[in-house]
Amino acid sequence: MNTTSNKQYSSSSSLASSALQVLEARWVVPVLPQGMVLEHYSVVTSDNCILAILPQEQARAQYPSARIVDLNEHVLIPGLINLHTHAAMSLMRGFADDKPLMQWLQQHIWPAEKHFVSELFVRQGTLLGCAEMLAGGTTCFSDMYFFPQSVAEAAVQAGMRANIGLLVMELLSNYACDAEDYLQKGLQARDSWRDNELLSASLAPHAPYTVSNATFEQIITYAEQLGLNIHMHLHETRIEIEESLKQYGIRPLQRLESLGLLGPSLVAAHGVYLTEAEMTSLARHSCHIAHCPTSNLKLASGIAPVDALVKAGVNVVLGTDGAASNNRQDMFAEMRLAALLAKGASGDAESVPAAQALAMATINAAKALGQDNKLGSLEAGKYADIVAVDLSAVEIQPCYDVISHLVYSAGREHVSHVWIAGELKYQKLQGQAGIYADIEPAELKEISTEWQTRLSQYLA
Incomplete structure (x- = not known):
């Protein structure tokens, strides 16, 4: 998979920049129209917005200088x-x-x-x-x-x-x-x-x-x-x-x-x-x-x-x-x-x-929220708030209907990438722990331990 390297994680406040990128997915579920599933499509993002949703070959030809993110076993959905x-x-x-x-x-x-x-x-x-x-x-x-x-x-x-x-x-x-x-x-x-x-x-x-x-x-x-x-x-x-x-x-x-x-x-x-x-x-x-x-x-x-x-x-x-x-x-x-x-x-x-x-x-x-002109579906001009869900795991195979699979079979553990305004804020590759762009796991552990101690003493 052509994904961001660990060196890039440490060089920026986010896992990946919001520059021109093409997210190539096995499936894209834009939510609008309801029930639509696009197969072998790409979502093109630039800055903080979705620029286009196109067939993969067309996207590569139209945006040859864009960074490619290969998601060939994934479905892309709105955040x-x-x-x-x-x-x-x-x-x-x-x-x-x-x-x-x-x-x-x-x-x-x-x-x-x-x-x-x-x-x-x-x-x-x-x-x-x-x-x-x-x-x-x-x-x-x-x-x-x-x-x-x-x-x-x-x-x-x-x-x-x-x-x-x-x-x-x-x-x-x-x-x-x-x-x-x-x-x-x-x-x-x-x-x-x-x-x-x-x-x-x-x-x-x-x-x-x-x-x-x-x-x-x-x-x-x-x-x-x-x-x-x-x-x-x-x-x-x-x-x-x-x-x-x-x-x-x-x-x-x-x-x-x-x-x-x-x-x-x-x-x-x-x-x-x-x-x-x-x-x-x-x-x-x-x-x-x-x-x-x-x-x-x-x-x-x-x-x-x-x-x-x-x-x-x-x-x-x-x-x-x-x-x-x-x-x-x-x-x-x-x-x-x-x-x-x-x-x-x-x-x-x-x-x-x-x-x-x-x-x-x-x-x-x-x-x-009164923000359906900006959020809630994958459409050109809306914010690039996008989630990739990996549907390759054996426990959720086979897949006949992608939307049904998302609701009835897949779970949060199958989320592999989360972009907000075009920036990669969370990524979890197979067999690895998830990586946050702006949150340190050590800080979360300290927070949990400290407050668990305080509340446990209160309960006692």
């Missing part, structure tokens, strides 16, 4: 987009397993966060999460956590795209004392990275049960003035709905609609318990649902009605949630589980076919 996570909670992976959501939050996670969460915790935990996501083919993530400036710093170090949620809630934390404090600190952090093309921001009210009507009204005003999305948890558990009925006399979604919060800028994570009328309302307002199947199952929150949501016309995307409630930030696992759960829950084997599951992790997610 995966994780639309809901709390990356810093990688430091709490396996911290309080096998607990229902509210017990998990109130008795375990929130007390531990009060004890440990700081700028350092968030920066180091997010970097650990970025490393996991990169190695699994995720090039962009939508985060929601404390200290957004620290999230930004970690994402920039890793060279990843991030939509950073500016967390808002009424609860006192190590980060802020009240909703107004959350808002002002978040907006100040956002101002510091506004010119970085890798980063964007959303206003992130935690959930209806932690945010007042007055605060929601402020959030709507800021979102409209600044052109920001709104990213929040919604209808994750039955308890959330029951408490809303007791306190407000209406269900959470109805409350949000009455406040004017529903619209194409809203990304609602989970959406497990939705009536037919609520799904119709989400579709009418062009809202997006970030489906997190593994986390919902692990916390026994339930199974989102994805088949019905899709049929209602709601844009469904995928997220992992944090590693504390999932244990993995693995978008290949989420694609597979989302497709399987939709079939099992609906009784329809044709529900969420493989191509649709892949779209949920790519172009649908880009649409939810």
Whole structure:
């Protein structure tokens, strides 16, 4: 294989430059049009964008001076987009397993966060999460956590795209004392990275049960003035709905609609318990649902009605949630589980076919971020955020349908190359450990060891 040498790894901050290069692949799955597979095609990149997608011989003839990357047993896909996570909670992976959501939050996670969460915790935990996501083919993530400036710093170090949620809630934390404090600190952090093309921001009210009507009204005003999305948890558990009925006399979604919060800028994570009328309302307002199947199952929150949501016309995307409630930030696992759960829950084997599951992790997610003109598919003019998946491994042979293989057979361990803006940020050759462009494995090991010691002492 004609790949970058070890000497080149050490001579630059990235594994390979973003100069003119031709990625020659056995297959290219551009995602748009959905279901298309191009065989023996090349993706040509220059600077940070895709220049062209052409048959291999044509690409070689048209760009004779380009650097060739030989990927003759691989499929190229757009970078995966994780639309809901709390990356810093990688430091709490396996911290309080096998607990229902509210017990998990109130008795375990929130007390531990009060004890440990700081700028350092968030920066180091997010970097650990970025490393996991990169190695699994995720090039962009939508985060929601404390200290957004620290999230930004970690994402920039890793060279990843991030939509950073500016967390808002009424609860006192190590980060802020009240909703107004959350808002002002978040907006100040956002101002510091506004010119970085890798980063964007959303206003992130935690959930209806932690945010007042007055605060929601402020959030709507800021979102409209600044052109920001709104990213929040919604209808994750039955308890959330029951408490809303007791306190407000209406269900959470109805409350949000009455406040004017529903619209194409809203990304609602989970959406497990939705009536037919609520799904119709989400579709009418062009809202997006970030489906997190593994986390919902692990916390026994339930199974989102994805088949019905899709049929209602709601844009469904995928997220992992944090590693504390999932244990993995693995978008290949989420694609597979989302497709399987939709079939099992609906009784329809044709529900969420493989191509649709892949779209949920790519172009649908880009649409939810308002960035589908830049991300989510392999098209000339879009950012060169590209993932190569090696399909040569014996455990996933033979291969009859490439897209089906990506969703049902391949896993994150088969990711061999990850480019972001045309720069190679991660590479794993057969039989070798993965190499990051901008992250030192020794640093990750130190981070993991240090925080495991601290949290283990706390648990004891």
